[in-house]
Amino acid sequence: EDQVTQSPEALRLQEGESSSLNCSYTVSGLRGLFWYRQDPGKGPEFLFTLYSAGEEKEKERLKATLTKKESFLHITAPKPEDSATYLCAVQTNTGNQFYFGTGTSLTVIP
């Protein structure tokens, strides 16, 4: 069964304190792995797509990496405006749906 697991469930960081979020996946055939950001009361907002092991993508203070079994979202010197829930999702070769993890709720304290 296709499965996506994110950890930790919640993370509190001081402003400037770098850390990583984890997304591990078990799928029959990976078409792509996606990171989304979701603010309270809003829909998810696309951040990155990764397709193959070893691939990396960067955007401002965020960097996403991919291995054969997991992905990491590295946050460097976070700011309070980075506070949000970060969702990981996978799309398989066999269908059009996305399988989402339960997310990591990030709080950055000034």
Place this chain on the structure above:
Amino acid sequence: ETGVTQSPTHLIKTRGQQVTLRCSSQSGHNTVSWYQQALGQGPQFIFQYYREEENGRGNFPPRFSGLQFPNYSSELNVNALELDDSALYLCASSRDRGSEKLFFGSGTQLSVL
């Protein structure tokens, strides 16, 4: 370029009632997917519509049904509401059925009492 819009933003219904949620897709997009997001959970795929036809369905009962119109807007209908249907319902549009980038609306928060 207009984004994905959903209506209503909030809705309160009682168990057994029926509800219709609406979604206007982003300009230039012909595919709409619907997701259910329970509190503290990730979105779960309900179904996808491509050019007015259902193009994939998740593990949801038949009382969840949908429509897509010629202008690519979409409706999600839920019959015989249950308490567990309380959730944020998200609509996402994409340029094509095989597209990998989803553009989400802000959702409809449904409460079933």
